[in-house]
Amino acid sequence: MVGHAESNFLNSAREDPRIRLEDVHIAFGPNRVLRGVNLRIAKGETLVVVGRSGEGKSVLLKHIIALLRPDRGEVWIDDYRMDTLEMSLLTMVRKKVAMIFQGSALFDSMTVEENVAFPYREEKRLPKKEIRERVVENLRRVHLTDPSVLEKKPAELSGGMKKRVGVARALSMEPEIVLWDEPTTGLDPVTADAINDLIQETQEHTGATSVVVTHDMASAFKVGDRMALLHRGRIVYEGTIEETQDTTHPLMRQFIDGTATGPLTEEEEEDLG
Amino acid sequence: MGSPFASFYEWIRVVCFHVGGVSQLTLSAFVRILHRPFRFRLWFEQMEQVGVNSLVVALLTASFTGMVMVLQTGVQLARFQSENMTPGIASLALLREIAPVLTSLAIAARVGAAITAEIGTMKVTEQLDALESMGTDPVQYLVVPRLVAAMVMLPLLTILTDLVGILGGCLVGVTKLGITFHYYLDITFQWVKIEDFMSGVLKTVVFGAIIAIIGCYTGFTSKGGAEGVGVATTRSVVASFILILVSDYFLTEILLKVI
Ligand SMILES: Nc1ncnc2c1ncn2[C@@H]1O[C@H](COP(=O)(O)OP(=O)(O)OP(=O)(O)O)[C@@H](O)[C@H]1O
Numbered sequence A: 001m002v003g004h005a006e007s008n009f010l011n012s013a014r015e016d017p018r019i020r021l022e023d024v025h026i027a028f029g030p031n032r033v034l035r036g037v038n039l040r041i042a043k044g045e046t047l048v049v050v051g052r053s054g055e056g057k058s059v060l061l062k063h064i065i066a067l068l069r070p071d072r073g074e075v076w077i078d079d080y081r082m083d084t085l086e087m088s089l090l091t092m093v094r095k096k097v098a099m100i101f102q103g104s105a106l107f108d109s110m111t112v113e114e115n116v117a118f119p120y121r122e123e124k125r126l127p128k129k130e131i132r133e134r135v136v137e138n139l140r141r142v143h144l145t146d147p148s149v150l151e152k153k154p155a156e157l158s159g160g161m162k163k164r165v166g167v168a169r170a171l172s173m174e175p176e177i178v179l180w181d182e183p184t185t186g187l188d189p190v191t192a193d194a195i196n197d198l199i200q201e202t203q204e205h206t207g208a209t210s211v212v213v214t215h216d217m218a219s220a221f222k223v224g225d226r227m228a229l230l231h232r233g234r235i236v237y238e239g240t241i242e243e244t245q246d247t248t249h250p251l252m253r254q255f256i257d258g259t260a261t262g263p264l265t266e267e268e269e270e271d272l273g
Numbered sequence B: 001m002g003s004p005f006a007s008f009y010e011w012i013r014v015v016c017f018h019v020g021g022v023s024q025l026t027l028s029a030f031v032r033i034l035h036r037p038f039r040f041r042l043w044f045e046q047m048e049q050v051g052v053n054s055l056v057v058a059l060l061t062a063s064f065t066g067m068v069m070v071l072q073t074g075v076q077l078a079r080f081q082s083e084n085m086t087p088g089i090a091s092l093a094l095l096r097e098i099a100p101v102l103t104s105l106a107i108a109a110r111v112g113a114a115i116t117a118e119i120g121t122m123k124v125t126e127q128l129d130a131l132e133s134m135g136t137d138p139v140q141y142l143v144v145p146r147l148v149a150a151m152v153m154l155p156l157l158t159i160l161t162d163l164v165g166i167l168g169g170c171l172v173g174v175t176k177l178g179i180t181f182h183y184y185l186d187i188t189f190q191w192v193k194i195e196d197f198m199s200g201v202l203k204t205v206v207f208g209a210i211i212a213i214i215g216c217y218t219g220f221t222s223k224g225g226a227e228g229v230g231v232a233t234t235r236s237v238v239a240s241f242i243l244i245l246v247s248d249y250f251l252t253e254i255l256l257k258v259i
């Protein structure tokens, strides 16, 4: 049953992708980070992107909502080309997409409540009381139920709490697409699993499309429909979760097993591509 | 590397880059003042910030500058037995130049630096990215309120510093130079015309824009963690100082013709 759904995602990712990256290149000065990324993500699927630290996973996510623009290549969400889209349309598309930042990126001049309420307040559609209720509900979904947390400033929170407030703020966007940048890093195992459940829940309840960047393989196998490995600026492996679990692909295998020696860690030969 | 010609070329390139960036930010900020959404709550919040942050420093600057101006002019004019002109000359200089420029410099150091530190921190902690990712325009949300606040508050503060400066001068005139209070104010009002006052105050509208735009721009372009924000803050203050002083000359030339 699950396998069936996964192969459906594969087909629909090929034929009618929600998010599409075509030959994306970006360099920061001499540091060539992405060197031709091709990736298609189907509507409603959860794609897990893994890769070693510093490979450019966060950079990849930022390209999807055009916080970074590629030197070469194209980024598409539905029928909108994100990297060249004009401002008013870009704003419209961005309101459907929520990003959970690796470092939380909470507004530190605002309280937790104001942070989580921010997307609602910007929309100006809901009455104050309703906003407050939804803020409390979104915080409950990330297991922050203590009412005293509402009035706190981000500086008064622990790293894990900040992360969860970041997730709650993203939920307030009521997004169709969610980009999760290491949502479980730095959380205790219990809370981490709650976030895993949340990722699955958002997919199931709202049909949201998710891209999850993570180093946490347990989380990856739990939430993902498919997995992709970013290595030396390219997607070198893509497969369904089931395929991936017993893959013989040497790079992917080393990443899953977490061994220090292998093809992933070999010296990088000069790449003139 | 190494050749002075190459590094001069590099310097020109960097300057052009930043001039371009500042012009672009200025343009887009002024366009957005007139466009929805109007974030009046943020505008007033920033005005309060500017006021609170700069009131003490502006008043201290003004009172002591007024005092020293009168002391210097009084003593020098006494050499030509013209000390009765002291109140007029000192007040004119104060209203036309000294109060607006020094107030603006003091506020550039206080408010401009605070703007850069705040926005720079937002930049390096990805809060600006977060803002943008939620479809909120950082220029509309951050720059416009600071620009409006600085352009409104600086003239208001200057009116206040004009007053305090003159009173400070009067105090020195009365206590050190033996001029009577009445005579001091009489002469001041005889010499000073409304144009003198206006030209000083009007200039600070431009200085306010400089402080806000440079503060925001250096914040937006800062990189490299807390250290980078520190560097950006220093840069912001230095750049504002230079731009205020340079534009002061040209504004004065224009204003002398116009009013
Ligand atoms: N704005 C930027 N300016 C310059 N270099 C950048 C910028 N953003 C990222 N980089 C560089 O791009 C590379 C990839 O960074 P990125 O943050 O995407 O890594 P990552 O795969 O997310 O790593 P991690 O797993 O540690 O989060 C790094 O070498 C980093 O220095």
Ligand SMILES: [Mg+2]
Pocket (backbone or CB within 6 Å): A057, A058, A059, A102, A181
């Ligand atoms: Mg990262």
